Amino acid sequence: MHHEPATPAEKDPAGPYKMRLGIWMFVFYSLFYASFVAINLLSPLTMAAIVFAGLNLATVYGFALIVVALIEALIYDGMCRKKEAEFAAKEKQKGGKSQKGEG
């Protein structure tokens, strides 16, 4: 029984780096999200405090949770691309050297 992916996955030398980075970013966001839930549970009236342009903390924090998710996602993508490019350049260099050696 074949059980390979729908499209063959290439070896990804940046994989461990991306996984570590992802976990740290996940932890950061989880803490941000957990703080929001905690404020609601422990001090719900704090959420009514007006913090910006007539908007209360509940609204601003809610929007921030959405916007920060996107910003983190973009940072993560940027860092992953950079690392992937680094490894791709190294691979290319290796390929070039071995070709020279062969020649």
Added chain:
Amino acid sequence: MAIIVFLIFVIFVIGLSLYLGNKAKTSSGYYAAGGQIHWGVNGIAFAGDYLSAASFLGICGMIATVGYDGFLYSIGYLAGWIVALFVVAEPLKRLGKYTFTDAVDANYNSRGIKLAAAISTLVVSICYLIPQMVGAGVLVEPLLGIPHAWGVLMVGAIVITIVATAGMASTTYVQFLKGGLLIIFSTVLVGVVVARGLTTRPDQGGAVEYYEFSHLAAVNNGGQFEVSEPGWTVLEQAEVKGGLFFVKLGHEGSETWWYASETDGVVTLKESQSVVTQGLDKWINGAPASADNQLRQVGNLEQIRGEKDTETGSLSIFEYLSVITDKDTIVRTWKTASFTDEAGAKVTVYYPKDVSGDRIMRPGLKFKVEGTWLERLDFLSLMLALFLGTAALPHILIRYYTVPSPASARKSTIVAIAAIGFFYILTLFMGLGAMTSGVINPADSNMAAPLLARSFGELLFAVISAIAFATVLGTVSGLIVAASGAVAHDLMDRYLNVQMDDRQKVRAGKISAFVIGGIAILLGILFKGMNVTFLVGLAFAVAASANLPAIIMLLFWKKATARGIAASIVVGIVTSLGLIAFSPELYTLYGMNPLDAPIPLNNPGIVSIPLSFITLVVVSLLTQKKGQA
């Protein structure tokens, strides 16, 4: 007009499916669109899959009725994508082939995992299908003037056609189209809502004259209410659990129910709306129900920053929110109570309750964050399930197999976060717009967003309804592809080892799609009337309990064993479904007293998710191979 736009849209969607049918000749084409979808298209298709009836109809409806608490779903649903992006996207893409089961089983080749994961996919998909079908019925009822059940049947038939013709390729492009249109037209709707501003006398853009509900002075004479206004007679009164009093008044031959509100010893009877049913007879607001006699649409501001009879004119997006947030802005919301009257008829009363803006714009109207520790635990449980559920939804996970590489999986997730996040910000404006524009059907909040669109004219209503309908079609298609994959690929092909060539596998998938579509139609009819986002919240809890512990632990814990993973999936399904079945909200659905429910929580995640993790760890440790521990 509405029907024409709607039909054009549906015909286009079906035509697209037939056109793409040639990509579904192989199982790779049917289940994973050949793994060749561009990440940008897949990202918007993710949004299309995710922004289901629950998001568009349910969240807007919930915000329209309970304010900020509905927006908590938007926040939780979006936050869940963080788990998908940072933890699940790329590793899962590397592991899997077509389905969630493939990914979980990749390192084990275990029959136990195949069976448990396939059942889990089926259960979660069906839990998620219910609200979509309910949403479909709700939409079609006012749009085409056909009953709820026929609406559900129609959606089921169209979706089965879409899935059976082209599988994942068709589903992807339908989702791409629908996701894009949903975001564009929701932005248009929010633009016109904010430009119209706020008024204390909403008239649906001039379509319906503002109806002012009356109130009468009364006295409470030792538990018996008396009205001093001449011509009004108290015919009957009822007390509902929780100390609510309703009074039936006779006036000029009509009999209507009023809510008795008592503040500082002063009693006021507030005109309410009622539905009275006895046998096959149904009365609405004291007269027989008919096409012309339906519940009035409600929802308005009683005061804007302390002023009555006023309007703001055009506002900026921040001003719009700040006006509603003001503590001197009073929002008229509508609540529901049910009881049996002296004649034995079932009475449902929709009564007004004025709430200040600062109360509307923070959590607490639905989720009792200031209540007992159990009520707070329920809130925590919901937020946990929303956060952890997204990355465990089978119909979302299979979309990772439609792109060519792990990097594409990551990029499409980021596109999805951008699109979905933007849409969820819009939900707050659409929900509040509906809350203050006199467009809420008090008996069913799910239609708040389309009815808000109708207050700007039939064209916008038609387009928004058609998109909402496509939303349901697309999401149901994705769910049915996922569920049919569980049956045909996971169970028949991989668990039972039924010998099939590639074409037979595709045929098995299509037959499964047909059967699952039939089940979805039946459930959509049975669950009529429940808020769709609440139902989706439950599906998230089941997914987070059954699937997420398995995904996380197989990726990050080397000691996880096949038996541990299979056991955690089974425990997750059984505990989450069991807790839901005996919860107060489901007791209400059964027609029983919610206070009698043996489980005090509506959201099971806080119990079932940790239990599933613990099961995985304990069983894995007990089933280590010798020399491995």
